[in-house]
Amino acid sequence: MQRRLGVGLTLGTTLLWLFVAVVTALIVEDTLNKTLDSVLEEAAQRLLSLAVVEIFNREDSDLLQQVAALHPHEEYITYLVRGMDGAPLLVSHDIDLSVFPETPQTGLRSTATHRLYGISAVSDTFFIEVAEPLASRRQAKWQTIGMLFLPLAGLIPLSLIGIWWFVRRSLRGVLEYRTMLEVRGAGDLSPVRGENLPAEIVPIGEAVNQLLERLRRTLEAERSFTANSAHELRTPLAATLAQVQRLRREAPDGPIQDRTERIEASLRELSRLSEKLMQLAKAESGGLLVESPENILPIVTHLVDDFQRATETPLMLSLPNEACVMSSIDPDVLAILLRNLIENALKHGQKDRPVEVCVLGNGLLRVINAGPVVPVEDLNRLTDRFQRANTPAAGSGLGLAIAHAIAVGAGATLTLASPASGRVDGFEASLRLPH
Numbered sequence: 001m002q003r004r005l006g007v008g009l010t011l012g013t014t015l016l017w018l019f020v021a022v023v024t025a026l027i028v029e030d031t032l033n034k035t036l037d038s039v040l041e042e043a044a045q046r047l048l049s050l051a052v053v054e055i056f057n058r059e060d061s062d063l064l065q066q067v068a069a070l071h072p073h074e075e076y077i078t079y080l081v082r083g084m085d086g087a088p089l090l091v092s093h094d095i096d097l098s099v100f101p102e103t104p105q106t107g108l109r110s111t112a113t114h115r116l117y118g119i120s121a122v123s124d125t126f127f128i129e130v131a132e133p134l135a136s137r138r139q140a141k142w143q144t145i146g147m148l149f150l151p152l153a154g155l156i157p158l159s160l161i162g163i164w165w166f167v168r169r170s171l172r173g174v175l176e177y178r179t180m181l182e183v184r185g186a187g188d189l190s191p192v193r194g195e196n197l198p199a200e201i202v203p204i205g206e207a208v209n210q211l212l213e214r215l216r217r218t219l220e221a222e223r224s225f226t227a228n229s230a231h232e233l234r235t236p237l238a239a240t241l242a243q244v245q246r247l248r249r250e251a252p253d254g255p256i257q258d259r260t261e262r263i264e265a266s267l268r269e270l271s272r273l274s275e276k277l278m279q280l281a282k283a284e285s286g287g288l289l290v291e292s293p294e295n296i297l298p299i300v301t302h303l304v305d306d307f308q309r310a311t312e313t314p315l316m317l318s319l320p321n322e323a324c325v326m327s328s329i330d331p332d333v334l335a336i337l338l339r340n341l342i343e344n345a346l347k348h349g350q351k352d353r354p355v356e357v358c359v360l361g362n363g364l365l366r367v368i369n370a371g372p373v374v375p376v377e378d379l380n381r382l383t384d385r386f387q388r389a390n391t392p393a394a395g396s397g398l399g400l401a402i403a404h405a406i407a408v409g410a411g412a413t414l415t416l417a418s419p420a421s422g423r424v425d426g427f428e429a430s431l432r433l434p435h
Contacts, residue, residue: 005163005171006163006164007160013155014152014156021145024148025141025145028141028145028148032144036115037117039077040108041117043130044117045119047130048081048119051126055081055090055126075093075094077132078092078094078095079091079095079131080131083125083126084124084126086103086104099113100129105118105129106119113133113135116130116131171198173196173198174197174201176196177194177201177205180193189215190212191212191213192212194206237270237271240267241271244263244264245264248260248264276398276402288330288333288406288409289330289410289411289434290328290329290330290331292328293326295324295325295326296327296329296331296334296359296433297319297324299331299335300317300365303339303342307342307346312351313346313349313351314354314355315355315356315357316354316355316357317357318358320359320360325360325361327433327434328434329410329433329434333406333410336402336406337403337431338357338367341399341400341403341431342355342367343399344400344403345427345429346369347399349427350370353369353370356368356369363434364433365431366421366428367428368423368427368428368429369420370426371426371427373419373425373426379417383400383404383414385398385401400416412433412434413431413432414429415429
């Protein structure tokens, strides 16, 4: 808007100035021609009266006489006085007779090079013609037009600077409003304070705040329902699972034993799903960053140790030479995110090949597992809720969705790649942590 207004107003001012200058130039040209024509007429009438007196006072009135100049100068207006037979009687000192026609004519007329005016006196016995070069008129016209267009050389940059400054000052409230929208994170749904907004923009700011408030309430209701549902399910699920486990131990071998095992497996999967839903609610609740950055290496090391004790698939941990890798992400949130990435790698990777967890000094965290290449069309939707690739491994399809939600809310960048970097197979999840 600022650029459009600045350029548009400057261009409009320039075009308006050009239009006014052209109209003024046409008016000046017409006025200049009328004025110079009037000067020719006045000069011819004054000179003819003096010439007649001077010719009558000569001893021989038929001789040609040329007026001598008092001092050297360039003569713009030349004149020729002739008798009734057309013979020259009196001429100016710097005259070119080829300019004047052989037969004198009265009135104004123009040739290719001069503007002429003729008049007669004493019953058409004396004729005078006054000539002015058209080049002098054109020179005067272009000098006048040049003085009209010369200010444009300074007007255009000055107008652009002045209009740019004025527009920027006038749109200061809009620019501040835009900055506030740009710097806030994706999870910040608090009202935007629109101070110094123009009256035309105030309804837009109010509508944006109303939309943010409605969106905040909707998301809070969804998160609250998800968290409360998962929380309320944990206790009855744990109790039911305990009863099923007891029933399985007491049941005799046979169909009942098989059925209770399947029920127990379903309840465990449902318990894991409720846990994932609680993690998802936390990931989308905000407050994922801490004020003071903390070292993430102890958290990564502790999680990897836990998984190494709980799973048969080996885990390889690679740490940087630095003693600390600082990040502003909340430690609990980082633990949830990393746990989901490692669980996803263990679940979908090859059991006989290790899962690699790498932390680089620049805050890049990578989790790599071996396995078949994931097609691009599946890779692009793995961060959606309840989406899974074509794999026989069990799962709810929420692990990568939780990791993605945390990354977005914390200002981190989660990148999925298959095959993994430097490999021809496998899957890699890399996370650029916020500093």
